[in-house]
Amino acid sequence: MIQILLRFLVGGTVVSVFAMIGDLLKPKSFAGLFGAAPSVALATLGLTIATEGASYGATEARSMMAGAFAFFLYASLVSWVLMRWQVKALFVTLGALPLWFAVAFVIWALGLRP
Amino acid sequence: MRVKFDVSDLGLTTWPDHATRFLFGGCITVVAGLVASQFGPVMGGLLLAFPAIFPASATLIEKDEIEKKEKQGLNGTVRGRQAAALDAAGSAMGSVGLFVFALLVWKFATQTHTWIVLPGAMIAWLVVAVLTWEIRQLPRALMRKSHRPEIDPGSI
16 A cells, blocks of 8 residues: 555656656747656656566566557647647547557557567 | 747646646556556556656646637637647657667666666657657758848858
8 A cells, every 4th residue: 555655656746747847848849758758657667676676677668668659659649630620639639548558559469468 | 949948837837737747647657556466567567658647738738828829819729739739749759768768678677777777768768859859850940941041241
């Protein structure tokens, strides 16, 4: 329970710090880089390696590469749709999330599944 | 295009906005840990690159731009959407760095100390993300340069 609370606090803090850095930067496309900062990974991997060992953390990082590729396609799709159609950002960002899941899990099924 | 720090927009982010991002960030970190303990590190690792706060951030950017335009008596719907689109394009470029971060941790976590691997991978993320952004700006910068009127030194 303490570890869950610790993860929550560390994760929330790291994500918030990166988001605030993004708020301060201009132009918007540069600030957007911080939307893909490894904030959750930093919070998680440090704790994971400390408790489960480096090998466990390395396996997580290997899967994270698939997640990062899925993130690239997801963010590109969101940008493309918002530039071309009159749809609210909330609908596009939430509506495109299945793409992230689909790409990440297809890569997992094809090459990462143990 | 010049990169700069601008604190003027900081006031537009309200405490509920900060709290939402903290909550989403904390929750996805907990979920990633729970998924890893239930289904193993292969599955848990996928979530380390989940766009957890992306919808909240994009919505916030859109809202802030609309509010700024409305203060000037203008309709900021299109501007708000474009700002969110640019932010998303930046995140796509940042995800290239995210991939490199994961690659470095995967390759070196078992060979080097964590306190070297994580900060090193973090620096690599920043360098790759910024370089990707710079490369993406290059065609526009060249285009601007080619459209700039040539000044004949002899005419001055």
